[in-house]
Amino acid sequence: MSTDSQTASPISPLAPKEMPILHSVSGLKVGTTETGMKYKNRDDLLFVEFDEGTQVAGVFTQSKTPGAPVDWTINALKASKGQARALIVNAGNANAFTGKAGLQTTQDIATSLSRKINCSRTEILQASTGVIGEPLDPQPLVTGVEDLMAKEEQGFEAAAKAILTTDTFPKAASAHLSIHGCQTTITGIAKGSGMIAPDMATMLGFIFTDARIAPHVLHQLLQDYTDKSFNAITVDSDTSTSDMVLLFATGASADYPMIADCDDPALDEFKGGLQSIMIDLAHQIVRDGEGATKFVEIEVTGAEDNRAAKTLALAMANSPLVKTAIAGEDPNWGRLIMAAGKSGERVDRDKMKLWIGDQMVANEGARVAGYSEEQATTHMKGEVIRLKLDGGTTGTGTATVWTCDLTHGYITINADYRS
Amino acid sequence: MSTDSQTASPISPLAPKEMPILHSVSGLKVGTTETGMKYKNRDDLLFVEFDEGTQVAGVFTQSKTPGAPVDWTINALKASKGQARALIVNAGNANAFTGKAGLQTTQDIATSLSRKINCSRTEILQASTGVIGEPLDPQPLVTGVEDLMAKEEQGFEAAAKAILTTDTFPKAASAHLSIHGCQTTITGIAKGSGMIAPDMATMLGFIFTDARIAPHVLHQLLQDYTDKSFNAITVDSDTSTSDMVLLFATGASADYPMIADCDDPALDEFKGGLQSIMIDLAHQIVRDGEGATKFVEIEVTGAEDNRAAKTLALAMANSPLVKTAIAGEDPNWGRLIMAAGKSGERVDRDKMKLWIGDQMVANEGARVAGYSEEQATTHMKGEVIRLKLDGGTTGTGTATVWTCDLTHGYITINADYRS
Structure with a gap:
């Protein structure tokens, strides 16, 4: 600073x-x-x-x-x-x-x-x-x-x-x-x-x-x-x-x-x-997030309740690996699965669904047949990134959170300057 | 990657x-x-x-x-x-x-x-x-x-x-x-x-x-x-x-x-x-942490129990603001207080103690009189960083965790390359 x-x-x-x-x-x-x-x-x-x-x-x-x-x-x-x-x-x-x-x-x-x-x-x-x-x-x-x-x-x-x-x-x-x-x-x-x-x-x-x-x-x-x-x-x-x-x-x-x-x-x-x-x-x-270049909306549905949905959404929003993938415009959906998995909230791995923009990229525990990496990459190149996870549980919990990407700018602001 | x-x-x-x-x-x-x-x-x-x-x-x-x-x-x-x-x-x-x-x-x-x-x-x-x-x-x-x-x-x-x-x-x-x-x-x-x-x-x-x-x-x-x-x-x-x-x-x-x-x-x-x-x-x-340039040991004492001590230590170890301060060799002890505060574990703010290396930098809810920023900075310039927090509770919980700093190298590895 x-x-x-x-x-x-x-x-x-x-x-x-x-x-x-x-x-x-x-x-x-x-x-x-x-x-x-x-x-x-x-x-x-x-x-x-x-x-x-x-x-x-x-x-x-x-x-x-x-x-x-x-x-x-x-x-x-x-x-x-x-x-x-x-x-x-x-x-x-x-x-x-x-x-x-x-x-x-x-x-x-x-x-x-x-x-x-x-x-x-x-x-x-x-x-x-x-x-x-x-x-x-x-x-x-x-x-x-x-x-x-x-x-x-x-x-x-x-x-x-x-x-x-x-x-x-x-x-x-x-x-x-x-x-x-x-x-x-x-x-x-x-x-x-x-x-x-x-x-x-x-x-x-x-x-x-x-x-x-x-x-x-x-x-x-x-x-x-x-x-x-x-x-x-x-x-x-x-x-x-x-x-x-x-x-x-x-x-x-x-x-x-x-x-x-x-x-x-x-x-x-x-x-x-x-x-x-x-x-x-x-x-x-x-x-105005430090170093931000992307505005990210993360929606979760199909969680056990609204609290669980928010925990899942925040686990994805706070994951350094998710945030750096977004900075790199990389539709690296495996990191989203990882982040959801670490949240501690129950999900049904084999019924989960994941979207990048409007494209469903994963379903039934695996990548969707016909997944278009090109379409996902096009979405990631935009300024506003929309990600959506359905946890696959029988619950009706939903939540939406917002975050930004993690960039060299964040490191520069917080590590390169001395107070 | x-x-x-x-x-x-x-x-x-x-x-x-x-x-x-x-x-x-x-x-x-x-x-x-x-x-x-x-x-x-x-x-x-x-x-x-x-x-x-x-x-x-x-x-x-x-x-x-x-x-x-x-x-x-x-x-x-x-x-x-x-x-x-x-x-x-x-x-x-x-x-x-x-x-x-x-x-x-x-x-x-x-x-x-x-x-x-x-x-x-x-x-x-x-x-x-x-x-x-x-x-x-x-x-x-x-x-x-x-x-x-x-x-x-x-x-x-x-x-x-x-x-x-x-x-x-x-x-x-x-x-x-x-x-x-x-x-x-x-x-x-x-x-x-x-x-x-x-x-x-x-x-x-x-x-x-x-x-x-x-x-x-x-x-x-x-x-x-x-x-x-x-x-x-x-x-x-x-x-x-x-x-x-x-x-x-x-x-x-x-x-x-x-x-x-x-x-x-x-x-x-x-x-x-x-x-x-x-x-x-x-x-x-x-x-071998991605982009690491510092090996960091964080010890917590005076927590309610060992579980609480570990949660406090991990809150400091995972804080992006703590990790970037370490990368910047900045003895930014306010960020350590912030990170301990957000962990959710009970601490006694007005009895907490904090050390950077062997120097006590904070005590009784405030900076120690005679705190030497120069001495703290010298410690931060080393390859091995030792931080210690006493939570000030009547509990005897202790924990030690290890982490590394958060650098441009981490962003480069995780955002700059495409998979």
């Missing part, structure tokens, strides 16, 4: 052609600034201030060595029962494995900001991303927020840029939809360039809406759709100490009663919009 | 300087020959014929998509209750994911060879390594064995070479020791250049002794020491469809009564010798 990601790596060839239109969300104010702590000539601090009554839910890394801001935000959400007044995010230092000093930093930030906003300390949510093991001084962050409060509001594009580390492009998505006939907006930003990437990048996602939704409903939606979006992607199988996705609902769009039931039909359109935005953001992270 | 591994890759820089002396083992006859099926100008068929009364035990891949010879040998061992008269191994075609035709091939080989040797079909043990998904014709193998039976006996060095695929050097180890005052020999050979490597290489180990030991004792010893040797190494976290380790005891060294108790003190020296040979062979496989 270089200290300035913006110059170290060219923009991923899989990046979207342009930034989508990002709708503003009523009930919140976005600001970004430059602390000068690590990066030069770019903003590295995001501050979002929310109107009173904003509800929030979060999902967090499963790491047993989480960073201090993860601990802080998990505990704050519990204590406040899902109330939020501010989000502060810094890029360049993860405040992870920093011991008691790291914890003190999160407490100092919360104390300072809660006084400024006149709210409870537990309504200040925090996230940090960057180097592991470096002490984080709270003062530049607090000073940065003071400066911001005097400035004009900024947009979500600036927000998406301020949270980047080794990412090669900013990631955001936005939609308008309707609840009870009222126009509602969802806008989300994310960062990540590896499921974790190195010292300098981890997965963060922040999604904002002006709908009026209770925290337990937000939590249920966030959990359900995270499983099918952020938790269905992998770049290198490594899990960050700092991963966090937060979903904020300001309630400022209209004055219908707060939605407190996950199955409320008024939510139907919102659910579809939220799921699309989360999958879109997750795909953008894969498209 | 190229079709001729001997010319595709230079010998690993981690290879032993010379082949050790390989003692012959009484009660068996070794032969190798060239079938011409895949490789040119090298033997690719190993045949070992055993005297009557030879006992055998095996451990096998946990893959849910095992190759036909794995199925055959597991079933043969059960049916014969651990009796062996012959071992046949071919390199270049794994006879895996070949459906009913693959099963038929193993049956045809067993039928032909059992007639020639005049033994039961289930006393013919089989292993294959190489490409997945290609039909394997039994005829060249049977013809090869017929030719061999007319030839002079060959040594274990020829045997070690005949089973190679993408390996860059042959792997063998040998020792003399004593049981009941009688000199006994153990000689083992192995292949593998990746825990699995691609289409062309998987892990095989065959160990021969002339001791007189009952099959259930052989099985217990093999299982115990496999956990600390072949199952404690990883190159790329991928698991082969064909992995197999067999331990044969001809009983030809002397006529003491067959040892039928694992705790028999007469076995003490033998146990030490067997464990050393198995660890030696396992280390040689890591030293």
Whole structure:
């Protein structure tokens, strides 16, 4: 990793052609600034201030060595029962494995900001991303927020840029939809360039809406759709100490009663919009996978249940031999069989089916008669690779995951540069 | 992968300087020959014929998509209750994911060879390594064995070479020791250049002794020491469809009564010798890891139990970010903390300790005061890297695993060549 990601790596060839239109969300104010702590000539601090009554839910890394801001935000959400007044995010230092000093930093930030906003300390949510093991001084962050409060509001594009580390492009998505006939907006930003990437990048996602939704409903939606979006992607199988996705609902769009039931039909359109935005953001992270040249979709059917299907799909998505074959544009289907076999999940070897693109390449425990290597190779030469496995069990489990290939670029980014 | 591994890759820089002396083992006859099926100008068929009364035990891949010879040998061992008269191994075609035709091939080989040797079909043990998904014709193998039976006996060095695929050097180890005052020999050979490597290489180990030991004792010893040797190494976290380790005891060294108790003190020296040979062979496989430039030992203490310790050690050993940091000679200890955190095993983040070489770099949830990056970097520049983690729990679980770094060489071998 270089200290300035913006110059170290060219923009991923899989990046979207342009930034989508990002709708503003009523009930919140976005600001970004430059602390000068690590990066030069770019903003590295995001501050979002929310109107009173904003509800929030979060999902967090499963790491047993989480960073201090993860601990802080998990505990704050519990204590406040899902109330939020501010989000502060810094890029360049993860405040992870920093011991008691790291914890003190999160407490100092919360104390300072809660006084400024006149709210409870537990309504200040925090996230940090960057180097592991470096002490984080709270003062530049607090000073940065003071400066911001005097400035004009900024947009979500600036927000998406301020949270980047080794990412090669900013990631955001936005939609308008309707609840009870009222126009509602969802806008989300994310960062990540590896499921974790190195010292300098981890997965963060922040999604904002002006709908009026209770925290337990937000939590249920966030959990359900995270499983099918952020938790269905992998770049290198490594899990960050700092991963966090937060979903904020300001309630400022209209004055219908707060939605407190996950199955409320008024939510139907919102659910579809939220799921699309989360999958879109997750795909953008894969498209910025370190060294990636191929976007890969792996679908599994015929597994014992959905959990087994996802384990099978991730075993294929994380296999270095599968990922290098894709990098080499080699329809090396034996490696897919190998990876499915090592997952530990039950498959029926003699009933399994495997597809590369639209072509079935294996069936009944062997290669399909008339298999066309040429057709498979043509598919592998594309930018989007689709692989599908049917496990051949009597179960109906299915899953879809997304990943990228493993290339010299990954080694160059992670081994050739010194931190 | 190229079709001729001997010319595709230079010998690993981690290879032993010379082949050790390989003692012959009484009660068996070794032969190798060239079938011409895949490789040119090298033997690719190993045949070992055993005297009557030879006992055998095996451990096998946990893959849910095992190759036909794995199925055959597991079933043969059960049916014969651990009796062996012959071992046949071919390199270049794994006879895996070949459906009913693959099963038929193993049956045809067993039928032909059992007639020639005049033994039961289930006393013919089989292993294959190489490409997945290609039909394997039994005829060249049977013809090869017929030719061999007319030839002079060959040594274990020829045997070690005949089973190679993408390996860059042959792997063998040998020792003399004593049981009941009688000199006994153990000689083992192995292949593998990746825990699995691609289409062309998987892990095989065959160990021969002339001791007189009952099959259930052989099985217990093999299982115990496999956990600390072949199952404690990883190159790329991928698991082969064909992995197999067999331990044969001809009983030809002397006529003491067959040892039928694992705790028999007469076995003490033998146990030490067997464990050393198995660890030696396992280390040689890591030293031939695809693209490897560093041999890495990872020790874990202070885990809840030995199983947890091994999971933690393997999480670090398999992390692409740890392996690329080692390739880059970067003492990037934050990645080790990350990898331990993602393993799912309990650690006490605020009591964990981490060492690079002999230097403690982290303690009590943070970097050690006075940490010398220079000293850590010097250690990382060596050929043998030692890493140690204490999980900080009250448990006494320990484990040691071995791996190699992840380099451009790995990508080149697995992505740049087309099969």
